[in-house]
Structures are given as structure tokens and as C-alpha cells.
Amino acid sequence: MNKFYNLPIFLQWTISVMLLAIGMFLFTVTMSAFHPYGMFLLFPVVLPLAHFALTPLLTLLGMYKYYSPLLLVYSPNAMKYDIHMGTSFDYLFVMHWRERGLKARKKIWSNFLQGLIQIMEEIEAGKLPDTVKVEGTSYFFSVKTAQRLGFVLEKPSLSYRFNLIINYVDLWWMYSFAQNRLAFPRVFNARKAIISGKDLVKRKHQFEQLVARLQRDN
Structure with a gap:
């Protein structure tokens, strides 16, 4: 996890609740000011801010489980691990402006x-x-x-596609950061990648070699 979670646990909870309270206040004020169409007009902006504000709280509640600073599992259980790249909150602590471009892509891959x-x-x-x-x-x-990493590809479900679409603003700026230019992710070309735990373990040596290469080149 990122450096935020090295803080004393009481301070983590305090900041998390404060972020939630501030987020709810700003959401209420904004929606009231733009009523009745504010929800539709500001949704692309409000959702990324909500993700940012909720990330530490969802992590402390166990909804997000981190396996690296930029790889998390949503609602982990013994049957399925739904993996996601880090949120904007994680980028704030893990990434630096000078790393945009190739260095950022290597860092993302290494964390993945x-x-x-x-x-x-x-x-x-x-x-x-x-x-x-x-x-x-x-x-x-x-x-x-x-x-090459051993994943089997499938067409994502409608819910997966919807999730990518509503999170497009976050995906857009993080993708642009990694490309070091204004770039638009092709979310409609996205695929669901699946691998069993058994097959994943077989790839351990391959993954370790890739990490070593990325860190050496970086």
C-alpha cells in the first residue's frame, strides 16, 4: 500500500472520515446548486472525486485489499479476485510528475x-x-x-463496460499521465482477462524475471 497507510491507524481513520464528510458536503452543495440536472451534468467530475475521497475508507473497511501500491482487489473472497489498478488517491502518493511517460508505464507494470x-x-x-x-x-x-502472461481473454460483461465508461475521466487522466500526452483510453476495446490461481502460480518465475527487468531498466 502507499505511504498513507504507514500513518498511525487513528490518524488514518480520522483523515478517511474527514475526506468522506468533505466529499458529501461538496456533493450536496453542488447538486443543490445545479438542481435538477446537476447530477447528470457533473457526474463525470463528481465520480472521480468520490473515488478519491472513499479510497482510504474502503481500504480500512476491507473492501479494498492491496497487494502492491498500485494493485488492489475489490471485495476479496476465496472464489474470485477482482483485480484493479490503483485509484487517483494511490497515484497521489505513488506517482511523481517527473515520472510521466515511459517511467510511469514501467512503474505501473512493475506494481501490477x-x-x-x-x-x-x-x-x-x-x-x-x-x-x-x-x-x-x-x-x-x-x-x-x-x-503471454497466461490470461484467457473474454468479452467483458455489460456491468464491466459500464464501470469503465462511468470512470472514464479517471481512466483518461491516468492513461494520459502514463503516455505523457493527451491520450484517450479505448475502453470499448477492453477485454476481461482471467486466470486461475493454479495457472497463475506456474507463472511466478516469469513474473519475477519481468519485475527484475523493469526495475533494472528503470
Whole structure:
């Protein structure tokens, strides 16, 4: 996890609740000012701010479980691990403006792979069954790259597509940061990538080599 979670637990909770309260206040004021169409007009802006404000609280409540500073699992359970890249709150603590572009992409990839290695180690230790299904939807890597990593690709469900669309503003600025230019992620080309825990563990050496290469080149 990022440096925020190194703070004393009481301070983490205090800041998390304060962020929630401030977010709710701003949301209420904004929606009232633009009533009745404010929800529709400001939704693309309000949602990223809500994600930012809720990230630490959802983490403390166990809804988000981090395996690296930029890889989290939403509502983890023994049957399915729904993996996601970090939120804007994580980017604030993990990324630096000077890293935009290639360095950012390498850092994102390194965190992604390190997070998957941590999941493998939990499977090897018996904390997770090897039948767990690890899945995620991403526009960030290509079909060929996903397949080389052992993932099976499927068309995402409507709910997955909807989630990408409503989070487009967040995805857009994070993708642009990684590309070091104004860039628009092709969310309609995104695919759901799936791999079983058993097959994931078989890839551990491959992933460790990739992480070592990324860190050496960085």
C-alpha cells in the first residue's frame, strides 16, 4: 500500500472520515446548486472525486485489499479476485510528475506484476485456494501481452463496460499521465482477462524475471 497507510491507524481513520464528510458536503452543495440536472451534468467530475475521497475508507473497511501500491482487489473472497489498478488517491502518493511517460508505464507494470506475485505467494502458503479465479478488465495492455502472461481473454460483461465508461475521466487522466500526452483510453476495446490461481502460480518465475527487468531498466 502507499505511504498513507504507514500513518498511525487513528490518524488514518480520522483523515478517511474527514475526506468522506468533505466529499458529501461538496456533493450536496453542488447538486443543490445545479438542481435538477446537476447530477447528470457533473457526474463525470463528481465520480472521480468520490473515488478519491472513499479510497482510504474502503481500504480500512476491507473492501479494498492491496497487494502492491498500485494493485488492489475489490471485495476479496476465496472464489474470485477482482483485480484493479490503483485509484487517483494511490497515484497521489505513488506517482511523481517527473515520472510521466515511459517511467510511469514501467512503474505501473512493475506494481501490477509484484501484486500478482503477492497473490501467488498467498496461494502457495495455503491462504488462498488455487481454484480462485483472478480476473480484471483493462485497456492498458494488449491482447498479446495478456496472453503471454497466461490470461484467457473474454468479452467483458455489460456491468464491466459500464464501470469503465462511468470512470472514464479517471481512466483518461491516468492513461494520459502514463503516455505523457493527451491520450484517450479505448475502453470499448477492453477485454476481461482471467486466470486461475493454479495457472497463475506456474507463472511466478516469469513474473519475477519481468519485475527484475523493469526495475533494472528503470
